[in-house]
Amino acid sequence: MGRGVNIIGGYDPYWNGQPSTFRLDTDLNLAREAGFTTVRIPLFTFAHMRPDRTLDPAWIKRLDAVVTEAQKHGFPIILDEHDFDDCGKDTDACAILLANVW
Numbered sequence: 001m002g003r004g005v006n007i008i009g010g011y012d013p014y015w016n017g018q019p020s021t022f023r024l025d026t027d028l029n030l031a032r033e034a035g036f037t038t039v040r041i042p043l044f045t046f047a048h049m050r051p052d053r054t055l056d057p058a059w060i061k062r063l064d065a066v067v068t069e070a071q072k073h074g075f076p077i078i079l080d081e082h083d084f085d086d087c088g089k090d091t092d093a094c095a096i097l098l099a100n101v102w
Contacts, residue, residue, distance in 0.1 A: 001076050002037030008066060010044040010082050015062060024066065028073040039070050040078040045101045046086055053100040 007027060014020035031039060041063075048059040070077050081101060087094035 001078075003035060004038035004040050004078065005031050005034070005036040006042055007031065007039045007070070008041060010042040015044070015048070015059060017058060017062070024069045028070060028075070031075075032073060037075070038078065039075045040080050041066060041070075042080045042082045044082050046083045046097055049097065049100070053097065055101065 008014055008020075008022045008024075012020050012022055014022050028039070043063070045055060048056045050056055067077055067079075081098065083094070083097070087098075
């Protein structure tokens with residue numbers, strides 16, 4: 001996989017459909033020009049779960065856009081589920097939520 005870089009942090013307003021400084025095509029081009037060969041996308045999925053423990057379709061659409069663009073740029077992609085604070089507090093509840101994420 002080679003040299004990797006995080007793109008669009010889990011706290012970025014992009015994930016909530018808000019304006020962001022993240023520029024998908026531009027940032028991926030810059031990563032490639034800097035010599036990175038892999039991108040990692042930190043995800044805080046629990047905040048985007050609906051009461052029935054499914055992920056919000058609007059959030060999935062935003063994630064799909066990032067993954068699709070990274071693929072167009074030829075990057076291998078690591079999806080990194082990052083809800084470590086919640087999981088550290090209640091591992092049993094975390095296991096249930098994680099099973100629904102993947």
